[in-house]
Amino acid sequence: MADTFYELIRKQGVSRRSFMKFCSLTATSLGLSPAYVGQIARAMETKPRTPVVWLNGLECTCCSESFIRSGHPLVSDVVLSMLSLDYAHVLMASAGKQAEQILHDIREEHKGNYILAVEGNPPLNEDGMYCIIGGRPFVEQLKEMAADAKAVIAWGSCASNGCVQAAAPNPTRATPIHKVIRDKPIIKVPGCPPIAEVMTGVITYMLTFDRVPPLDRLGRPQMFYGQRIHDKCYRRPHFDAGQFAEAWDDEGSRKGYCLYKMGCRGPTTYNACSTVRWNEGVSFPIQSGHGCIGCSEEEFWDNGPFYDRLAKVNTPLGAEANADQIGLMASGVVGAAVAAHAGLSALKRARDKSASAKPEKVDEGAE
Amino acid sequence: MVNTTADSKPTKSSPQKDSVLDRIVKGATETTTPAEKVYVYEAPLRLWHWVNAICIVLLCVTGYLIASPPPSVYGEASDHFILGNIRMVHFAAGQVLAVAFLGRIYWAFVGNYHARQIFLLPVWSGKWWGEVWHEIKWYAFAARRPKKYVGHNPLAQLAMFFLLIVPLVLQILTGFALYAEGAGTNSWMHAMFGWVFGLFGNNSFAVHTYHHLFMWFIVVFSIIHIYAAVREDIMSRQSLISTMVSGWRYFKDDEK
Numbered sequence: 247m248a249d250t251f252y253e254l255i256r257k258q259g260v261s262r263r264s265f266m267k268f269c270s271l272t273a274t275s276l277g278l279s280p281a282y283v284g285q286i287a288r289a290m291e292t293k294p295r296t297p298v299v300w301l302n303g304l305e306c307t308c309c310s311e312s313f314i315r316s317g318h319p320l321v322s323d324v325v326l327s328m329l330s331l332d333y334a335h336v337l338m339a340s341a342g343k344q345a346e347q348i349l350h351d352i353r354e355e356h357k358g359n360y361i362l363a364v365e366g367n368p369p370l371n372e373d374g375m376y377c378i379i380g381g382r383p384f385v386e387q388l389k390e391m392a393a394d395a396k397a398v399i400a401w402g403s404c405a406s407n408g409c410v411q412a413a414a415p416n417p418t419r420a421t422p423i424h425k426v427i428r429d430k431p432i433i434k435v436p437g438c439p440p441i442a443e444v445m446t447g448v449i450t451y452m453l454t455f456d457r458v459p460p461l462d463r464l465g466r467p468q469m470f471y472g473q474r475i476h477d478k479c480y481r482r483p484h485f486d487a488g489q490f491a492e493a494w495d496d497e498g499s500r501k502g503y504c505l506y507k508m509g510c511r512g513p514t515t516y517n518a519c520s521t522v523r524w525n526e527g528v529s530f531p532i533q534s535g536h537g538c539i540g541c542s543e544e545e546f547w548d549n550g551p552f553y554d555r556l557a558k559v560n561t562p563l564g565a566e567a568n569a570d571q572i573g574l575m576a577s578g579v580v581g582a583a584v585a586a587h588a589g590l591s592a593l594k595r596a597r598d599k600s601a602s603a604k605p606e607k608v609d610e611g612a613e
Numbered sequence: 614m615v616n617t618t619a620d621s622k623p624t625k626s627s628p629q630k631d632s633v634l635d636r637i638v639k640g641a642t643e644t645t646t647p648a649e650k651v652y653v654y655e656a657p658l659r660l661w662h663w664v665n666a667i668c669i670v671l672l673c674v675t676g677y678l679i680a681s682p683p684p685s686v687y688g689e690a691s692d693h694f695i696l697g698n699i700r701m702v703h704f705a706a707g708q709v710l711a712v713a714f715l716g717r718i719y720w721a722f723v724g725n726y727h728a729r730q731i732f733l734l735p736v737w738s739g740k741w742w743g744e745v746w747h748e749i750k751w752y753a754f755a756a757r758r759p760k761k762y763v764g765h766n767p768l769a770q771l772a773m774f775f776l777l778i779v780p781l782v783l784q785i786l787t788g789f790a791l792y793a794e795g796a797g798t799n800s801w802m803h804a805m806f807g808w809v810f811g812l813f814g815n816n817s818f819a820v821h822t823y824h825h826l827f828m829w830f831i832v833v834f835s836i837i838h839i840y841a842a843v844r845e846d847i848m849s850r851q852s853l854i855s856t857m858v859s860g861w862r863y864f865k866d867d868e869k
Contacts, residue, residue: 462798463807464815473797488695490685498685507682514817516798544816555680557822569822570680573829580833584840587752591844594754 251453252291265290272454275447275522277469289454296453297352297360299391300334303384304377304411304420305366309402310336312439315525316446346380349387353394361452362395364388366404368426369411369418376418385426392427397458399433399448400424403541406436406466413547424465431458434465438541441522444470466516475538476512478520481505499535509553510537517542638738640726641770643760646864651763653727653862661717662857668710669831672784675703676828680821704792711785727764731773741767761850763862769841776834780827787824791817 249257255265269286273279302310314337333349340348352360366384369376374383392398400423403409411420424432435448448467451459459467476482484490484504491499491508499508506513512520515538519530531538537553540546549557556568567575631639654662678699686693721729735741748768750756760766765773790809793802794817813819846853852863 463803463810468799472799474794477795477797483690486697486700487690487693488682488686488697489690489693490682492685497687501687503685507685511818514794514821516817540818543818544814545819549816549818556825557818559822559826569825569829570677573826573832576829577832577836580836584836588840588844590754591848595848598757 249295250291250293251295254295272447272450275443276451276459286450286454293453293456296396297356298363298449299349299352299360299395300337300363300365301384301388301391302335302379303364303366303368303388303404304418305402305404307336307365308439309365309404309445310334312442313401313445314442316442349391353391357394359396360394361397361399361449362391362430363399363401363449364405364423365401367408367412367420367422369420370426371417371419376420388423388426392423392430395430397431397433397452398423398427399435399452400465401435401445402440403436403438403546406434406542407544407546409438410547413545432465433458433461433467436466436471436542437517438546440542441470441518441524443522444518462516470518470522471516471542473516474513475515475517475520475532476510479512479532480520481532502535505532505535505537507555508537509551509555511540511543511546511549511552512538515540515543634735634737636726637729637733638735638741640764641730641733641735641767642738642740642744642762644763645761646763649864651862651864652860653725653763653856654860655720655724655728656860657716657720658724658728659857659860661713661720664713665710665717668706668713669835671702671706672710673828673832675699675706676824679703680825707785707788707792710781711789714781714785730764730770731778734770734774745771759845759849761864763851766845766849772834772837776830776837780830780834783827784824784831787820787827790820791824 252265256262266283266287269290270280270283272286273282276282300310333345333352338345366377368374368383368385368388370385374385377384379387400406404411404420405423408416408420408422411418412422424434433448433452435445437444444467447470448459451467459469462468462471476485479485481502481504484502485506489498489501489503491503491505493499494508499505504510510532512532519538520532523530523533539552540549543549551558554568556570558566558568559572679696682696682699686695718732721732744760745767747756747760748766751759752768764770786806786809789802790806793800793806796802798807810817810820813823842853842857845851846855850864852861852865856862
């Protein structure tokens with residue numbers, strides 16, 4: 247357990263050259279100056295590794311899948327060494343009682359010193375019975391492990407926002423972890439899944455500098471979630487020019503114009519897709535010709551439909567309509583009412599005039 | 614020049630005894646002033662009205678176009694700047710409207726009574742509610758004769774507060790919050806307006822939806838406002854449209 251990262255990954259046969267490459271890439275992806283490469287390398291070489299416990303609640307494991315595909319091969323190596331492989335459902339070797347015992351041991355041995363990474367969220371209805379881990383509701387395990395953790399990372403939209411299982415009507419009352427754990431710093435890394443390099447970047451930052459990365463108002467690391475996809479989108483010039491795909495496979499779509507009219511959520515989504523991109527920077531949804539669906543945003547499943555610019559609003563009449571349709575309808579009704587009222591007013595005025603045979607204007611001395 | 618205001622004429626209670634609350638009620642209810650005309654809207658207020666009106670028109674049109682842009686253009690992206698220009702007009706008009714609104718609030722403090730009226734509803738006054746009801750009857754053709762007002766009639770006052778002032782405040786807040794998004798979450802603007810997202814479940818998309826909905830409140834208000842102004846100009850006992858140009862309210866008692 248006392249091994250440093252460096253010793254561990256060297257044991258795994260990684261060359262020093264590859265290790266230094268990793269440190270440079272990490273510094274770049276964190277937006278740090280080259281001077282920090284040495285600092286990262288030094289931290290990796292000297293610091294005893296901090297155990298990272300990875301818990302899985304209600305989730306689909308896409309975060310784990312994204313994580314283990316972290317672009318640069320070395321990233322996964324380092325990450326595998328960083329993680330306490332003793333406990334991570336997808337990756338650990340042990341099972342059953344043995345596995346749960348390990349969790350207990352980490353809690354005792356590294357009290358207040360381990361990082362808790364949570365993938366998924368706890369359902370709270372029926373005392374949490376909708377998600378049982380090791381014979382107990384997940385919410386209990388989560389609270390227990392969080393109590394002795396140094397910091398908590400909320401992996402993905404499930405842990406950060408609730409995601410699909412918390413979408414209306416949310417039958418299990420799936421609840422993002424910051425509403426369950428209130429006394430620990432929580433770093434939210436939303437996305438469905440988050441970008442692999444963002445995940446490793448966040449973890450590396452925390453282990454290297456021994457502190458939580460700078461967070462925004464919602465608790466997301468600023469270096470990855472500080473701007474919207476739209477702000478750094480390579481199709482942004484088409485948006486400003488007024489060049490849009492109007493339909494799938496029309497000329498604009500083939501020319502790579504802005505997908506705004508196709509319901510792209512880039513303008514309302516905070517994530518690093520348009521800069522870091524996916525699969526070793528190969529592409530990201532918009533680059534592949536499909537709009538962003540805003541997977542890292544609050545309630546993104548309920549902000550539907552994905553292919554409209556405006557969300558459907560539940561109207562009192564039960565009909566689904568968006569804000570503009572409602573507004574146009576209301577304006578139409580009011581406009582018609584005004585027209586009818588004007589007609590009636592004219593009638594009344596004509597009648598009043600003929601009723602009072604007096605001249606219309608008697609300006610002075612009315613009172 | 615007869616520069617008489619509503620409370621300058623001593624009625625049953627002497628003016629000295631009036632508390633602030635009494636004066637609010639008095640200014641918002643029926644007047645018996647014998648004056649032929651009263652100076653109601655001071656110049657800064659009239660200026661605000663028309664600047665606000667122009668901004669609202671610009672903002673509604675450009676705002677609608679931002680959400681539903683005109684048909685796509687083709688050719689080099691660098692040859693066009695359509696959405697860029699539309700957004701520029703929207704942002705500029707929004708900032709003018711916000712500054713004008715701040716100026717309007719300032720004027721509510723230093724201007725005459727009528728500068729305060731649309732911000733202060735005398736909801737505690739039975740007399741005022743009675744006149745709201747009378748005004749509803751007047752619009753429902755159930756009252757034959759309208760009452761005489763120096764400022765807004767109570768129903769207009771209600772409409773201005775709930776369909777204009779409240780939506781304007783909400784539009785300014787959501788508008789600046791959305792504008793701050795472009796500046797990034799570590800910008801000073803986001804620091805100032807980021808909390809607005811918290812009111813809407815930290816859901817940026819929902820803030821867009823509400824920014825649309827509030828606009829429609831203002832559109833509905835404008836329809837009613839323009840219609841009522843024209844109608845009352847013809848049918849009520851005081852001038853309206855010319856008052857917002859010259860500031861002078863003329864009374865015309867055309868029936869006994």
